[in-house]
Amino acid sequence: xxxxxxxxxxxxxxxxxxxxxxxxxxxxxxxxxxxxxxxxxxxxxxxxxxxxxxxxxxxxxxxxxxxxxxxxxxxxxxxxxxxxxxxxxxxxxxxxxxxxxxxxxxxxxxxxxxxxxxxxxxxxxxxxxxxxxxxxxxxxxxxxxxxxxxxxxxxxxxxxxxxxxxxxxxxxxxxxxxxxxxxxxxxxxxxxxxxxxxxxxxxxxxxxxxxxxxxxxxxxxxxxxxxxxxxxxxxxxxxxxxxxxxxxxxxxxxxxxxxxxxxxxxxxxxxxxxxxxxxxxxxxxxxxxxxxxxxxxxxxxxxxxxxxxxxxxxxxxxxxxxxxxxxxxxxxxxxxxxxxxxxxxxxxxxxxxxxxxxxxxxxxxxxxxxxxxxxxxxxxxxxxxxxxxxxxxxxxxxxxx
Numbered sequence: 001x002x003x004x005x006x007x008x009x010x011x012x013x014x015x016x017x018x019x020x021x022x023x024x025x026x027x028x029x030x031x032x033x034x035x036x037x038x039x040x041x042x043x044x045x046x047x048x049x050x051x052x053x054x055x056x057x058x059x060x061x062x063x064x065x066x067x068x069x070x071x072x073x074x075x076x077x078x079x080x081x082x083x084x085x086x087x088x089x090x091x092x093x094x095x096x097x098x099x100x101x102x103x104x105x106x107x108x109x110x111x112x113x114x115x116x117x118x119x120x121x122x123x124x125x126x127x128x129x130x131x132x133x134x135x136x137x138x139x140x141x142x143x144x145x146x147x148x149x150x151x152x153x154x155x156x157x158x159x160x161x162x163x164x165x166x167x168x169x170x171x172x173x174x175x176x177x178x179x180x181x182x183x184x185x186x187x188x189x190x191x192x193x194x195x196x197x198x199x200x201x202x203x204x205x206x207x208x209x210x211x212x213x214x215x216x217x218x219x220x221x222x223x224x225x226x227x228x229x230x231x232x233x234x235x236x237x238x239x240x241x242x243x244x245x246x247x248x249x250x251x252x253x254x255x256x257x258x259x260x261x262x263x264x265x266x267x268x269x270x271x272x273x274x275x276x277x278x279x280x281x282x283x284x285x286x287x288x289x290x291x292x293x294x295x296x297x298x299x300x301x302x303x304x305x306x307x308x309x310x311x312x313x314x315x316x317x318x319x320x321x322x323x324x325x326x327x328x329x330x331x332x333x334x335x336x337x338x339x340x341x342x343x344x345x346x347x348x349x350x351x352x353x354x355x356x357x358x359x360x361x362x363x364x365x366x367x368x369x370x371x372x373x374x375x376x377x378x379x380x381x382x383x384x385x386x387x388x389x390x391x392x393x394x395x396x397x398x399x400x401x
Contacts, residue, residue: 002119005131007173008112011075012135014166015105017143018082019047021163022098024148024223024237025156032156033091037224038344043098044220045344048337050099055106055330059323067111067322068178072171074111078104079167086160097160106333109133110326113310115178125314126263130256130307137252137303140245145238152234193323200316201324203374205331208309211271211367213335214278215302217360219244220340222295225353230291243292247299252306259308266308267371274301275364281357298360305367306332339363 022029022043030040058077062070081101088094109132116128143166151159196202218225226232226240251270258266277297284290310328317324343356 004119004177004179005116005128007170007177008071008116008132009135009138010173011071011108011112011167011170012132013139013143014075014163014170015078015108016136016139017147017166018078018101018160018163019105020140020144020219020241021147021151021159022047023220024144024241025151025159026223027234028151028156029094033094035091037221038348039091041220041340041344043095044216045337045340046095047098047102047105048216048333048340050102051106051333052330052337054103055110055326055333056323058103058107059110059326062107062111063322066180067115068174068180070111071108071115071174071178074104074108075167075171075174077101078108079164079171082160082164082167086157086164102333106329107326109136109329111322113314113325113329114322117311117314119179124260126259126307126311127256129310129314130252130259133252133256133303133306133310134249137245137248140248140299141242142245144245145242148241149238152238196324196327198316200374200378201313203370203377204309204312204316205328207267207271207305207367207370207374208313208328208331209335209338209367210363210370211274211305211309211335212302212332213339214274214360214362214364214367215298215339216336217339217343217356217363218278218281218295218298220336220343221347221353221356225285225356226291226295229285229353230288232288232291240292240295243296244299247296247301248303251300251302251304254300255304256307259311263308263312264371264375267305268368270301270304270308271364271368271371274298274305275361275368277301278357278364279361282354282361285354285357335363 026037026040029043030037058074062073078101081097081099081104084097084100085094088097112132113129116132117125120128147159147162150162222240222244223237226237227234232240255266255270277294281291281294281298284294310325313324313328339356339360342359346355346359347353
C-alpha cells in the first residue's frame with residue numbers, strides 16, 4: 001500500500017477521535033453546562049446531522065479544485081470547529097463548534113475514499129479504503145480512550161484542544177504525502193448527481209444508514225449502560241472504549257480483506273451477526289464479562305460493514321464517484337443520528353439503558369433485509385440484460401458521457 005494512505009489515516013484518526021470521544025465525556029460536558037445526559041446527547045446527534053448536510057455540500061463546493069487541496073481545506077475547517085468547541089462559553093456554542101467540525105467529516109472520508117482507491121490496483125480498492133478507515137478505528141483504541149481519560153482528569157476542554165492539534169498534524173501530512181492527482185476530465189457536478197439514479201447506489205446507502213445505525217444505538221449511551229447496568233466503575237469506561245476500538249480495528253481490516261473477494265457474502269455475515277449480538281446485548285449488559293465481550297463484537301461486526309458498503313457505492317457510481325462516496329459517509333452519520341435519537345427516546349420512555357440495544361438489532365436486521373433485496377435485484381438485472389450488455393458498475397460509468 002502506498003505511503004500516501006498514511007496521510008489519509010492520520011486525518012481519519014483526528015476525525016474519529018473528535019466524533020467518538022464526546023460519548024465518554026457526556027457526563028462531564030452535561031455537568032459543566034448544567035444540562036441532562038439526553039440533552040448532551042444532542043452533541044452526538046448534531047454532529048451526525050452536520051455530516052449528513054456537510055458531506056454533499058462541501059463535496060459540491062470542492063468540484064472546482066483538486067482533491068488534495070480540498071482535503072487540506074477540510075482539515076482546516078476541522079481544526080476551527082474543534083477550537084470553537086474547546087473555547088465554548090455555553091452549550092449552544094459548543095454545539096455550533098461540533099457542527100462546524102462535522103462539515104469536514106463526510107467530504108473528507110468521501111473524497112479520501114476515492115483518492116485511496118485511485119492509488120492502488122482495482123483488486124485492492126477495498127483494502128486501500130480500509131487502510132484509510134484504520135485511522136478512524138485506531139482512534140477508538142488510542143485517541144478516544146486517551147481523550148476520555150484526559151477529559152476526566154484535566155477537563156473536557158483540554159481534550160478538544162488536543163484534537164485540534166491532531167487536525168494540524170493531519171493537514172501537514174496531506175500537504176506532504178498526498179500526490180496532486182488531476183481531476184478526471186469531463187466529470188462535473190451533474191455527472192456526480194447522475195449516480196443517484198442507480199437503485200443499487202441508493203440501496204447501499206440505505207444499508208449504511210440502518211447497519212451502522214445499529215452500532216450507534218448501543219454505543220451512544222455506552223457510558224451509562226456500562227456503569228449503571230453492568231456495574232463498571234466510571235474509571236472503567238476508558239478501557240471499555242479501548243476494547244470497542246480493538247473490535248473496530250479487527251472488523252475493519254477483515255471487512256476490507258474479504259470485501260475484495262466476496263463483497264455481498266461479507267455483508268450478509270456481518271449484518272446478520274451484528275443484529276444477533278445487539279439483541280443479545282440487551283441481556284448480556286447485566287454481566288460484566290458478557291457485556292465487555294458484546295461491546296467488542298459490536299465494534300468488530302459494525303466496522304466489518306464499512307469497506308464493503310463504501311466499495312459497493314464506488315463500484316456502482318464508477319463514472320463519477322466523489323459525491324456518492326461523500327454522501328455515503330453522510331449516510332453512516334444519518335444512521336448515527338437516527339439511532340442516537342431513537343436510543344434517547346426509549347431511555348426517556350423509562351425502558352432503561354439497555355433498550356437502545358434492541359433498537360440497534362432491529363436496524364441491523366433491516367439492513368440485512370436490504371442487502372438480500374439488493375443482491376436479488378442485481379441477479380434479476382443480470383438475467384434480463386441483452387447479450388453483451390452489462391449492468392451494475394460498468395453501466396453506471398456511462399453517466400460521465
